[in-house]
Structure formats: structure tokens, C-alpha cells
Amino acid sequence: MIGRGYLPIILVTLVIALTPLVISSNSFFNFxxxxxxxxxxxxxxxxxxxxxxxxxFGHAMFFGIGAYTAxxxxxxxxxxxxxxxxxxxxxxxxxGLIVGFLSFRAGLRGSYFALVTLAFAELLRVLANASELxxxxxxxxxxxxxxxxxxxxxxxxxxxxxxLAFVFVSLVITQKIVNSRFGAHLVAVRENEDAAKAxxxxxxxxxxxxxxxxxxxxxxxxxxxVQYFLYIDSxxxxxxxxxxxALLAPMIGGRGMVLGPLIGAFTLHGxxxxxxxxxxxxxxxxxxxxxxxxxxxxAFASSxxxxxxxxxxxRFSSKGGA
Amino acid sequence: MKIIDTAFNRRTVLKGGAxxxxxxxxxxxxxxxxxxxxxxxxxxxVTGALAQDGEYGRMGxxxxxxxxxKAGGIKALGGAKIEMVFGDARSTPEAGTQEVERxxxxxxxxxxxxxxxxxxxxxxxxxxxxxxxxxxxxxxTDQIIQRGLKNTFRFAPGFALCTGAAIQNLVKINEASGxxxxxxxxxxxxxxxxxxxxxxxxxxLPKYGFEILELIAVPxxxxxxxxxxxxxxSLNPDLVIPSTYYGETVxxxxxxxxxxxxxxxxxxxxxxxxxNRRFVKExxxxxxxVMDCNHRHDPxxxxxxxxxxxxxxxxxxxxxxxxxxxxxxxxxxxxIERAASGDRKKIIEALGTSTFAGHLMPYAATKxxxxxxxxxxxxxxxxxxxxxxxxxxxxFANAKPKFPANG
Numbered sequence: 001m002i003g004r005g006y007l008p009i010i011l012v013t014l015v016i017a018l019t020p021l022v023i024s025s026n027s028f029f030n031f032x033x034x035x036x037x038x039x040x041x042x043x044x045x046x047x048x049x050x051x052x053x054x055x056x057f058g059h060a061m062f063f064g065i066g067a068y069t070a071x072x073x074x075x076x077x078x079x080x081x082x083x084x085x086x087x088x089x090x091x092x093x094x095x096g097l098i099v100g101f102l103s104f105r106a107g108l109r110g111s112y113f114a115l116v117t118l119a120f121a122e123l124l125r126v127l128a129n130a131s132e133l134x135x136x137x138x139x140x141x142x143x144x145x146x147x148x149x150x151x152x153x154x155x156x157x158x159x160x161x162x163x164l165a166f167v168f169v170s171l172v173i174t175q176k177i178v179n180s181r182f183g184a185h186l187v188a189v190r191e192n193e194d195a196a197k198a199x200x201x202x203x204x205x206x207x208x209x210x211x212x213x214x215x216x217x218x219x220x221x222x223x224x225x226v227q228y229f230l231y232i233d234s235x236x237x238x239x240x241x242x243x244x245x246a247l248l249a250p251m252i253g254g255r256g257m258v259l260g261p262l263i264g265a266f267t268l269h270g271x272x273x274x275x276x277x278x279x280x281x282x283x284x285x286x287x288x289x290x291x292x293x294x295x296x297x298x299a300f301a302s303s304x305x306x307x308x309x310x311x312x313x314x315r316f317s318s319k320g321g322a
Numbered sequence: 323m324k325i326i327d328t329a330f331n332r333r334t335v336l337k338g339g340a341x342x343x344x345x346x347x348x349x350x351x352x353x354x355x356x357x358x359x360x361x362x363x364x365x366x367x368v369t370g371a372l373a374q375d376g377e378y379g380r381m382g383x384x385x386x387x388x389x390x391x392k393a394g395g396i397k398a399l400g401g402a403k404i405e406m407v408f409g410d411a412r413s414t415p416e417a418g419t420q421e422v423e424r425x426x427x428x429x430x431x432x433x434x435x436x437x438x439x440x441x442x443x444x445x446x447x448x449x450x451x452x453x454x455x456x457x458x459x460x461x462x463t464d465q466i467i468q469r470g471l472k473n474t475f476r477f478a479p480g481f482a483l484c485t486g487a488a489i490q491n492l493v494k495i496n497e498a499s500g501x502x503x504x505x506x507x508x509x510x511x512x513x514x515x516x517x518x519x520x521x522x523x524x525x526x527l528p529k530y531g532f533e534i535l536e537l538i539a540v541p542x543x544x545x546x547x548x549x550x551x552x553x554x555x556s557l558n559p560d561l562v563i564p565s566t567y568y569g570e571t572v573x574x575x576x577x578x579x580x581x582x583x584x585x586x587x588x589x590x591x592x593x594x595x596x597x598n599r600r601f602v603k604e605x606x607x608x609x610x611x612v613m614d615c616n617h618r619h620d621p622x623x624x625x626x627x628x629x630x631x632x633x634x635x636x637x638x639x640x641x642x643x644x645x646x647x648x649x650x651x652x653x654x655x656x657x658i659e660r661a662a663s664g665d666r667k668k669i670i671e672a673l674g675t676s677t678f679a680g681h682l683m684p685y686a687a688t689k690x691x692x693x694x695x696x697x698x699x700x701x702x703x704x705x706x707x708x709x710x711x712x713x714x715x716x717x718f719a720n721a722k723p724k725f726p727a728n729g
Contacts (some may be wrong), residue, residue, distance in 0.1 A: 027423040
């Protein structure tokens with residue numbers, strides 16, 4: 001039998017995986033790839049910020065470390081793309097461990113932790129902009145050479161399936177954590193750190209585990225980004241945009257819920273695309289929709305779309321029972 | 323009665339049917355007189371950080387399409403009109419890629435624009451999947467043309483052409499003045515753009531008899547440059563070469579004005595402010611005599627001057643993006659004309675052999691080598707009497723360089 005919470009994950013993944021059978025628009029696949037990459041980065045954020053309650057404002061650092069590690073290994077050292085991927089994920093985990101050790105050991109919480117992560121991301125952005133290793137302000141360009149060995153695919157649906165596989169794995173890992181004792185510890189830390197400590201939870205270890213897993217996931221998203229667009233510079237890799245994307249998707253979809261980031265990313269960007277096709281002549285109209293959705297969700301559904309659905313479902317079922 | 327009624331009805335139906343057929347056929351006949359339009363994708367960032375530049379670019383492309391259609395469209399295709407499919411790249415490569423995909427689905431024959439290097443890199447690569455011709459308007463990084471993409475053409479000069487021309491122009495201007503300038507101080511922003519440029523200048527200029535006194539790095543953004551200017555005062559160079567963005571250049575020029583540091587010339591390269599109308603308008607005294615080597619329209623070209631008047635009469639700012647995009651669309655229309663087809667491969671072939679000369683830029687005849695227009699070159703400008711004048715090369719100049727400007 002399938003364990004608790006896995007059925008929706010499998011269903012959602014199947015629905016996306018089957019789209020190439022009915023849709024042939026490359027514009028759709030290109031859109032879905034970007035959404036999946038954002039969902040993966042956001043799942044990393046969700047693990048630490050949503051489930052663990054450690055709000056980060058600088059997940060761009062993991063995204064950028066992943067993207068730059070994969071590109072530098074491939075362009076400077078000629079390492080195979082898949083090996084670079086593994087190295088990049090490891091680098092993301094290590095970065096998480098280092099940043100986590102420095103900030104959590106110093107007891108940073110809440111907005112202080114958020115500011116420190118932001119500072120780390122900005123620091124890395126400035127360094128990447130100046131260093132020769134990262135190509136400085138000119139950035140790094142991967143050679144366009146489609147083929148499985150290079151992790152580049154000339155067909156957009158194939159890359160979408162690859163990105164989907166990553167998202168699926170991240171969803172399963174997150175669900176597994178939620179179901180586990182470690183997940184319970186994380187929630188305990190989120191709800192009341194001092195109480196958790198009093199109950200014998202090793203708070204530092206729990207947080208460190210969470211941030212390194214989180215870093216690894218977001219780094220994988222960075223690798224997918226560079227394998228898809230084949231170009232990064234410091235503003236793309238360590239820019240504030242991805243920190244915000246990674247944080248908004250779970251906020252909209254459902255913070256701390258396993259499918260939250262994926263639903264959030266699809267809702268935000270999907271609405272943007274739909275408006276653009278209806279009112280394409282007005283520049284920035286999709287961004288306005290973005291803002292309206294954000295305001296509405298924050299104002300009326302503070303636990304996100306999934307939280308709202310769950311609340312409504314509870315209300316209906318309790319009415320039915322009464 | 324009944325029979326008559328039926329007959330009457332049948333006749334009415336027949337008449338109505340015939341009339342309907344004629345009505346339906348009429349637009350088809352009318353359509354036959356006017357060939358199907360050629361769709362052209364115009365990609366510009368009109369929202370986000372680069373919105374201002376994107377808006378200039380869009381204006382240029384729009385005006386060009388308007389003019390081509392007014393003049394009878396593509397003659398080789400029976401006067402087919404050009405139809406613009408606009409895409410907002412939102413100042414990011416991801417959004418640019420998504421717009422290229424959308425344009426592809428709408429069946430465009432080619433794409434023009436991009437403005438920023440990352441958008442041009444991502445957009446041209448996405449277009450390459452479909453053999454879709456892509457004309458880069460600005461995108462200065464030379465990586466754009468080093469990827470071997472057959473569909474990508476850059477009409478304007480890139481980094482290598484710009485810096486090469488900047489040094490050559492400076493050497494010639496200096497020689498014409500009897501070598502008035504000998505010592506040089508380089509002020510550069512500390513990113514790759516400024517550092518790369520300053521290093522290149524420091525390596526090249528001594529070959530022409532210049533003495534490099536110092537390289538001064540400036541962070542972006544900077545709020546105060548008093549120390550830099552004090553250093554310049556004590557070095558007392560003949561020539562100050564700033565390679566900085568808009569804000570820092572304005573700050574440097576104003577601080578130099580306040581502290582009365584007057585080198586013989588300020589000569590910048592691909593500078594963010596030195597040939598920008600806003601700078602000249604807002605700080606005319608600080609901007610006076612500042613030189614720049616940058617993109618610019620050909621001031622001797624009547625069509626370019628007319629375009630400038632037309633844009634300014636509409637109350638809009640005329641920046642180099644306007645004539646550049648106007649010219650890029652012209653280059654494409656010329657290629658479609660010669661290809662006599664909206665077929666992408668034929669257009670790519672026609673672009674590759676283009677010798678287009680009907681543009682507004684100070685370029686020699688168009689000649690593409692590996693996708694780079696080798697006829698393209700920047701010009702040296704100088705702010706004179708509150709106006710930006712082209713001072714070099716002489717074939718395009720509308721003023722003589724005031725060199726040395728002071729002393």
C-alpha cells in the first residue's frame with residue numbers, strides 16, 4: 001500500500017507527466033519547465049521555512065551555488081554534466097550546513113535569520129560578479145550541445161519530464177520527512193523552540209539537517225536552470241528574484257504543506273500567462289495579476305490555497321456530520 | 323396557396339443562399355488582392371529594470387514597420403505588409419525565452435531585439451531550435467556571436483569592435499591635436515565591464531605613447547567620489563578615462579566640476595551617461611566637453627535626423643536604441659525582400675549575404691561574418707554647447723573635436 005500523503009503526489013505528477021500526450025505547444029512546455037524549476041527551489045525553501053519555520057530571505061545563495069558549481073565544473077574542468085549535478089547538489093548541502101552552523105549556533109531566529117541569509121546571498125552575488133572563476137559580470141555560458149550525456153535535450157517535453165522527476169523526488173522526500181520523527185521535531189521547533197528543547201529535541205541538529213537538505217534541493221533547481229537556459233550571470237544566479245520566487249510559491253500554495261510550492265508556482269505563473277494571452281498588449285498586466293493574487297491570498301487565506309481548500313473541506317464535512 | 327407558399331419559400335432560400343455565397347466569397351476575393359502579411363517578432367524588455375531602454379527599442383521598431391508598410395510593404399511578395407508580434411522580455415532571460423516560444427507559435431518569420439546581453443543569449447538560442455532568424459539590436463557581449471548559431475545576427479558593434487575603435491579614435495584625435503595628451507588616469511567601475519575595459523586600455527594605450535598614471539576602481543553604486551577626484555587632482559593627468567555606469571559618471575563629472583579638476587579631456591568608452599541626453603539636459607555644465615565612444619545614429623543621414631525630429635515632436639526621448647532598432651527592422655525587411663519569401667531558411671541566407679545600406683547608423687555597408695556585422699562601428703561623441711555631437715570619424719562627424727578641451 002501507498003503510505004500516507006503519497007497518493008496526491010503521484011496523481012499530480014502523473015497529470016503533468018501525461019501532458020505531452022495531449023498538448024503539443026512548446027510554449028506550454030517551456031512555461032512548465034520554468035514553473036517546475038521554481039517549484040523545486042521553493043520546495044527547498046518550504047522544507048526549512050514552511051515545515052521548520054526558519055524563514056529564509058536568501059535562497060538565491062543555494063540556487064546560485066548549484067548553478068555556478070555545475071557550470072564551472074563543466075566549462076573550466078570539462079566534467080560530465082551528470083557528475084556536475086551531483087557535485088552541485090552536494091555543494092548546496094554543504095553551503096546549507098555552513099550557513100546554518102554559523103547562524104543557528106549564534107541563536108539567530110526569525111527576521112535576524114532572514115536578514116543573515118539575505119546578506120549571504122548578496123555577498124555571493126558581489127563575489128560572483130567580480131571573480132574570474134565565475135566569468136565576472138559577463139557570466140558563464142554552457143556550450144549548446146544537445147545530448148543525454150550533456151543533460152541537454154533538444155525536445156522541450158523531455159526536459160520537462162526531467163524537471164518533473166526532480167520535483168517528484170523532492171515531493172516524496174518532503175512527504176517522508178513530514179511522516180517521520182524528524183518531521184515532528186521540525187514542526188516542534190517551528191511551533192515553540194524552547195518547548196522542543198525542553199522535551200529533549202536536539203534543536204541545532206534538526207535545524208542543520210533541514211537547512212542542508214533545503215540547500216541541496218534548491219541547488220538542484222539551480223542546476224536545472226543552467227542546463228535549460230545555458231547561461232547564468234551573478235544577477236540571475238544570486239539575484240533577489242529567485243529568493244522571492246522560492247518564498248512566494250509556498251506562501252501562495254500553502255506554507256508547510258508538501259504540495260504547497262508546486263501549486264503556488266503553477267497558480268502564480270499560470271495566472272500571469274493566461275492574463276498575458278488575454279491582455280498581451282498592456283505591458284506588465286501579468287505582474288499586476290501577480291500582485292492582486294498575492295494580496296488576496298495573504299488577506300483572505302493566510303495558510304495558502306491548499307490551506308483554504310482544507311479549511312473549506314473541513315467546514316463542509318462537519319456540516320454534513322451535524 | 324400551400325404550393326405557392328412552398329415555391330416562394332424555396333426561391334427565397336435559393337436567393338438568400340446565393341447572396342450569402344457571394345457575401346462569403348467577397349472577402350476572399352478582396353483578400354486575394356492583398357497578400358498575407360509577414361509576421362515579425364519584436365522582443366524588448368518594456369517592464370522591469372530595463373523598461374526605459376526597451377521602450378526606446380520598441381518605438382524604433384514600431385516606426386520602422388509603420389514606414390515600411392506605408393511605402394508599400396514587401397514588394398517581392400506583392401506588397402505584403404509587415405505585422406508586428408510584440409513580446410515583453412520583462413528584463414529577464416526566462417521571460418524572453420517564453421516570448422520567443424509564443425512568437426514561434428504565432429508563426430513569425432524572424433525576431434528583432436533583446437537589448438540586454440542575457441536576453442539576447444537566451445532568446446537567440448530558443449529561436450535557433452526552429453531555425454528562426456534572430457537579429458540582435460544591442461547585446462554587447464561577444465559571447466552572442468561566438469556560439470556558432472546560424473540564425474543569430476548582430477547588426478551593432480560588440481565589445482571587441484567598440485573598444486578597438488575607441489582606442490583608434492582616441493589615438494587619431496590626439497595626433498591631430500599635436501599629441502596634446504600624454505598622461506592618462508583610468509577610473510573604472512569594479513565589475514567585469516569596467517575592469518575589463520580599463521585593463522585593456524592600460525595594456526593598449528602605452529603602445530601609442532600614452533603614459534598610464536593610475537587605475538582607480540570605483541564600486542557601483544557610489545555615493546561620493548570626492549576622494550577619487552582629490553586623487554585625480556594630485557595625479558593631474560592630461561586625460562581621464564571613466565568606464566562607469568550612469569550614476570557614477572554623473573557624480574564624477576559633477577565632483578570634478580565642483581573641485582575644479584580640469585584635465586585636457588574626459589574620454590569615456592561605452593559609458594552609461596557621457597552621450598545620454600538626460601545627463602546633458604540635467605547637468606549641462608558638468609557634461610560640457612565630455613567625450614564618449616558609443617552607439618549613435620549618423621548625424622549626416624537626413625532620414626536619421628528626420629526620425630529624431632519626429633520622435634521629439636511626439637514628446638519622446640530619442641536615444642540610440644531608436645535608430646538602431648529602426649535600422650534592424652530595415653535590415654530584416656531588405657532580407658525578406660531579397661529572399662522574396664517569409665521562409666525562415668531563405669531569410670537567414672539573405673541576411674548572411676546582406677549588403678544593406680539603407681540604415682540610419684554610421685556604419686559601412688553591412689557584411690556579416692559569423693553573425694557579426696563587420697561594417698558596424700561606434701563613433702566618438704562630444705558634448706558641445708549643450709548638444710551631443712559626433713566628432714569622429716570625420717565621415718560621420720557633425721562637429722570638430724574640441725581637444726584638448728581645457729588649457
